[in-house]
Each structure stands twice: as structure tokens, then as C-alpha cells.
Amino acid sequence: MRLVHSTFTLTASAAFVVAACSFGPSGDPPAMPSPAHYGAGPQPARTATAGGVAQQFDIGAEPVPQWWRLYRSEALDALVEEGLRSSPTLAATEKSLAAAHEQLRAQIGSSLLPTIDAAGQATRERYLGIPAAGPNTVTYDVFVGQIEAHYTFDLFGAVRYANAALGARIDQQAFQLEAARRALAANIVGAVINAATLNRQIAITERLVALANETANEDERRYTLGAAAHAQALASRQNAYAIAATLAGLRQQRATAVHALAVLIGRTPDAAPAVPDLASLALPEHLPVVIPSELLRTRPDIRAAEALVKETAAEVGAATAQLFPSLSLTASMGQAGFNWPAAVSGAGAIWSLGAGLSQPIFHGGALRAQRRAAIDSYDAAASEYKATVLSAFENVADTLAALEHNADALASLDAAARTARTASYEAAARRRVGALPPSAVRSSEQAYLSAQLDTVRARGVQFANTAALFQAMGGMPAQKNP
Template identity: 65%
Template sequence: MKLAYKTSVLAVATALALAACSFGPSGEPPAMPSPEHYGAQAQPSKTVAAGGIAQQFDLGATSVPQWWRLYRSDALDALVDEGLRNSPTLAGAQRTLAAAQEELRAQVGSSTLPSVDGVAQVERARSPVVPGLGPQEVQYNFFAGQIQAHYTFDFFGQTRYANSASAARVNVQAYELEAARRALAANIVGTAISVAALDRQIALTERLVAVASETANEDQQRYALGSISHVQALNSTQDADSIAASLPAMRQQRALAVHALAVLMGRTPDNAPTVPDLDSLVLPEHVPVVVPSDLLRSRPDIQAADAAVKAAAADVGAATAQLFPSLSLTGSMGRGGFSWPAVLSGAGGLWAIGASLSQPLFHGGALFAQRRASIDTYDAAVLHYKSAVLSAFQDVANSLAALDNDAQTLASTERATQAARTAFDETASRARLGSLPSTAQHASEERFLNAQLGAVRAGSQRMSDTAALFQSMGELPPGQPQATLRE
């Protein structure tokens, strides 16, 4: 039975040797569809005009490396630059990558080049002898010095495949570092926009609380005079307190965002940075829409999945190569003897040379199981790559749809804000002339403030979604042409 198993092992190994392609897959990622447009509907060339800007979708443009500079805010640029420079998370990932690169160099050097070692040996020993045939013991010294060399021939590529797999995994870490760098920049920009928007919302809400409180006080006076019901006075008080109750939550949200921004930049929360004003940020008018084929090269998460496919393919090759013979050579030369004069004499020369050839015959099916496992791992890596590509397409489609809808939302809120402002101005003028009570002016101002709050939310969401779109486009690797977007 063992003989039959060994014969089958040799037969399979011979068949694999005759078919070099069976050592492992090529490592090329699977072909993916290249849709005409990302979303369910064709992407328009531009959004509706809102905030004075109709954003242009530059179809076929390349991604922008430092896209946050298109917001034209020196303060925002300083926040991102400091975060990229001082973030301990990013720095830790960089050192981890550097360590992996050094380990790869060590692995390649130790596996592809002969190893040469110098060995010095000094020994004093005692050996017993047979009683009655000589002295009771023999003590002697031994001195030796040798140069030893060892080399294993990589005839079937096991070492080469293993080194390729390790190199591909280092590339995975490099792409993950790039993804972390871009994510850090996007988080800083998004958090800064959120804080700036909260500052504006808090200021508007504080004014809203003041106006509602004035209305409540006046209604209390009118109730005391008997001109309104008690229920109406209580309703005014309830409205004022309800608006005031929203302020602590906003302030808490702002505090959390500011603390998070400080940590992203490598600071302690008590040393939080100053955030640029919302009005100082300029919405980028031109945004790139990278074609799907370029997106596969510009997204670091897709590149990492591609490198993982290459690593898994190399693992299949290494697992296959270990089924074949392995040849190693060893050699040594030096001098030795039982005394220094003997070591230095002509009789003290030492040398040895040898070769060993090993062929796996029976390992309980372990080698074949390892090869099957590596094939399954490769198949999983291919599927993960496909999933990463589909997720990237979805990410871009969602961002494009968000920008289109954000512009429509902001345009509607701007029209509502303009109507509320006109109504408030007219109501305030009539109140100053005495034709309307002050409560009517307060009610009109409250509607205007609420409309402004809606416009701030819509405008900041548009800015944040623009940052998300830039982030989703990735960045072409060095050496690829980069488009310069018009500002």
C-alpha cells in the first residue's frame, strides 16, 4: 500500500514537472467589467447651480493627489499637512512597512545566496580507557578553525515563489499604508467641515433661542393682560425650551468632533486646533470622474487586493515546487589538531565537501493538502479582489449621486432661505411702523433662522460629499500622468 502511494506521488510529481503551467496561477487579477457609467443612471455633466456653483463632472479626468487644496483654505491645508506629518497611527504603519521591507531583504538574501560562516573551536576533553590496557584516562586538547559554506539549488522555484509571495505581501502593506494616508486626509477634511458647520449652526440656534425666549416673555405679558390664552403662553414657553434643549447636544457633538480632529492630527484633545470658518472654504467647481479601468489602478484598496492575488498565486507555486527534489551543497575548509604546532603544520589541514538530494516520498498527504489549501486561498483572494472592485464602483456611484442630490437640496434650501429673508425684512419693516405686533416679527425671524440652518446643513453636506468623491477616486501611482483640475 505504501509502495502504491509512493508511486502515485512520483507520478503526480512527474506530471507536474512536465507541465510548468501547473506550478501556479499567473497572479494576474481577473478581468472585471468596465461599465459606461457608475450609477444606475448616466451621470450628468454637471449639477444644478447652488451656492453660486454648478459642479462640473470631468469625465475621464485623473484623480487629484492633494485634492484638499482645491478648497482654497490655507488653514485647512495646514490641518491636513500636520495630520499627515504627526499622526502616530500613520507613523506606526510606516514603521511596520519598513520592518516588513527589511525582513523581505533578509529573506531574499538568505535564500538566494550561499551562506558562509566562520567557525572556531577550542575543546579540552577526557576519554576513559579500558582498565588494565593503559592509563585510567586520556585528556587532550583540540583546536580547529573552519570556513563553512552551504547552498541549496532552487531548481523548481520553491524559493523564488516564496520570495515572490513575501514581496507581494509587502506590497499589500504598502498599498494599505497609502489607503490609510488618504483616509486620514479625508477624515481631517470631513471633521473640519463638520466642526465649521456646527459652529454656524450653534450660532444660529443661539439666536433662535433668544428670539423664541423674547416671544415667550411677550406672550407671558400678553397673558397677564388677558389678551391671549394661558395655553398659547405655555406653548411659546415650550417652544423656547425645546429649541434651547437642542443646544447642549450640538455643543457635545462639536466637542466630540474637535477632540477627534486633535487626535487625528497627533495632538491631545486639550490642544485642539483652530478650525477654519465655513465661509473660508470654497467648494471645488471641477471634480474628476475617473474611468473604471483607471480606477482599478488608482484605488489603493484595489491595488492591495491585486497584490494579495499575486501573493496567493506565488504560494500555489511554492506549494507545488516542494513536491520536487531538492539539492544542497555543503563545504568546509580550515585547520585543526590536538596542539597548536599540529594545527599550524602541514598535517593540520581540514576540508570537506558534500551534496544531498532529497525527494519527498511520503508525508501523510500533507504536501498535497498544503497545495490544495494554497489553491483555495488563491481562489478566495480572487473573489476578494472582485468584491473590492465592485465596492469601489459602488462607492463612486454613491458619491456621484450624493453630489447631484446635494446640489438640488441646497438649491431648494437657498430659495426657501431667500423667501424667508424677504418675508422677515418686510415683516420687520411693518413691525417698526407699528402695523404688526413684535411677535409677528419674531415668528418671521424664527422661520428665517430655521431656513438658514437648513442651508448650512445642505451646504456642509455638499462639501463633505465632495471630499468623499475625491477620496473614492484614489490616486494614480507614481509615473502616471496626473490631470490638473481647474479651480
């Protein structure tokens, strides 16, 4: 007992000497600049009015967790909720996170608390006897039953740092799961917008193909009657074929988008869902723009990078603590004997108590190399954190600029489409009174439909950019669907 007490006293004294020293970095992420605005110039208060809507940027507003509901489409809400509930990728990530939590509980329980085990043994042994001093062989039985305890004192924080590193790693996985959940929602919304936009483009292009075929048929009849040149008839038919080719390409794009949507929500491509019409989606008018300093708190990818910094900082502390002594206590008590009655009697009581002190002296430089590697990993994590923050700022700045400039373009395209529509209506009216030939009416309608195609593409981009901004703002964890 005196040996154990002396050993503990010496080691505890050494621990107090280094207690004031930090074995690793604090784990706080490196300081980052807080710009006044994201882009090269100040952020405007709102976009240009396009389609009767001017989107307003709410500077300093909190991000919206379930932002897809702002499109006011029950069909879209149902698809996103199905994806969050049924995605096998999310399910696998959630189970991996649950397993990591259990591993942390196991590591804490085994490293910070004593271990107590029960052991029993019954053996029959045969040994050679001593020549001329007894029988040639000795055969006997041994019965042992005991309880064993072991505890290692975490004097220099090696265990504490290791547990902190594992805890930070689990935090990182949790933030990555939230980032994956939000990315899945954004991908589903993007796939729906893409498919809905393509559906509208296909409908317009089908009408363009019909008009082009009517023009080609008329020119071929006129050529047969000698009223038009053969070159004109061939050019009209070539134009009809060219427009039909674009229709086939649009249908292929739609098939790809619908198949991707099915997989995103956890279905097979043959069970792809119906896509809501583009006109049924409402464009969100208020867009939250988190201030740059708060973006560090709301973006899951930044929080994951911050958790990596904490993890590597704790690993530096653990590697440093490995250079210092380790103290372990062991104890056991039980019963033993050469036969069962003796083993369970008072004379068979056995016990042991011991202490072990270990101080690394020479490991071929391995321990110090591990510490240097941990420091390098920490420096790398700090640099990755900076890169993640800068990339997040860039992502937000690009998305805001895209919304602003796309609204400007859409406003012009809307104006052009309205003008083309007026011209088409006037041409149809003049045709009804016999003032224009059918070909002129078709040409006017084709111009209007072409303008509509440009508007539909730009509107789809506007819807997609809006979803991208909501995604870029991050946000608190969304409610998990049951």
C-alpha cells in the same frame, strides 16, 4: 567529486523537464467588467446650481493627489498636513512596512546566495582508555578553526516563489498604507466640515433661542395683563425650552467632532485646534471622475487586493515546488589539531565537500494538503478582489448620486431661504413704520433662521460629499510631508 557531479546532473535534468510547467497561477487579477458609467443611469455633466456654484464632473480626468487644497483654505491645509505628519497610526504602519522591506532583503539574501560562516572551537576532553591496553583514561586537547559554506539550489522555484509571495505581501502593505493616508486626509477634512457646520448651526440656533425667549417673555407679560391666555404663555415658554435643548445637543456634537479632529491630527482632545469658518471654505467646482476601467489602477484598496492575488498565486507555486527534490551543497576548510602548534601547521589542514539530495516521499499527506490550501487561498483572494472592485464601483456611484441629488435639494433650500429672508426684511421694514407688531417680526425672522439651518446642513453635506468623491477616485501616492 564524482558523486557531487552525478547528483547535480540528475537533479538538473529533472529541473529542465518541469521547467516549462507553471507551478502556480500567473497572479494576474481576474477580469472585471468595465461599465460605461458607474450608476444606474448616465452621469450628468454637472450638478444643479446651488449657492451660485454648479459642480462640473470631468469624465476621464486624473484623480487629484492633494485634493483638499481645492477647498482653498490655508487652515484646512495645515490641519491635513499636521495629521499626515503626526498621526501615530500612520507612523506605526510606516515602520511596519519598513520592517517588512528588511525582512524581504534578509530572506532574499539568505535563500538565493550561499551562506558562509567562520567557526572556531577549543576543547579539552577526557575519555576512558581500553583496559590492559594503556592508561585508564585519555586526556587531550582539540583545536579547530574552519570556514563553512552552504548553498541550496532553487531548482524548482520554491525559494523564488516564496520570495515573490513576500514581495507581493509588502506591496499589499504599501497600498494599504497609501489607502490609510488618503483615508486619514478625508477624515480630517470631514471632521473640519462637520465642526464648521455645527458652529454655524449653533450660531443660528442661539439666535432662535433668543427670539423664542423674547416671545415667551412677551406672552407672559400679556398673560399677566390679561391680554393673552395662560395656555399661550405656557406654549411659548415650552417652545423656548425645546429650542434650547437642541442647542445643547448641537454643542455636544461639536465637542465630539473637535475632539475627534484633535486625535486625527495627533493631538490630545484638550489641545484641539481652531476650526475654520464654513464660509472660508470654497466648494471645488471641478470634480474628476475616473473612468471605471482606470479606477482599478487608481484605487489603493483595489491595488492591495490585486497584490493579495499575486501573493497567494506565488504561495501555490511554492507549495507545489515543495513536492520536488531539493539539492544542497556544503563545503568547509580549516585547520585542526590536538595542540595549537599542530593545528596551525600544514599537517593540520582539513576540508570537506558534500552534496545532499532530498525527495519527499511520505509526509502523511501534509505537502499535498498544503498545496490544496494554497489553491483555496488563491481562489479566495480572487473572489475578494472581485468584491473589492464591485464595492469600489458602488462607492463611486453612491457618491456621484449623492452629489447630484444634494445639489438639487440645496438649490430648493437656497431658494426657500432667500424667500424667507425677503419676507423677514419686509416685515422689519413694516415694523419700523408701525404696520406690524414685534411678534410678527420675530416670527418672520424665526422662519428665515429655520430655513437657514436647513441650508447650512445641506451645504455641509455637499462639502462632505465632495470630499468623499475625491477619496473614492483614489490617486497616485501623495507627497509625504517632511
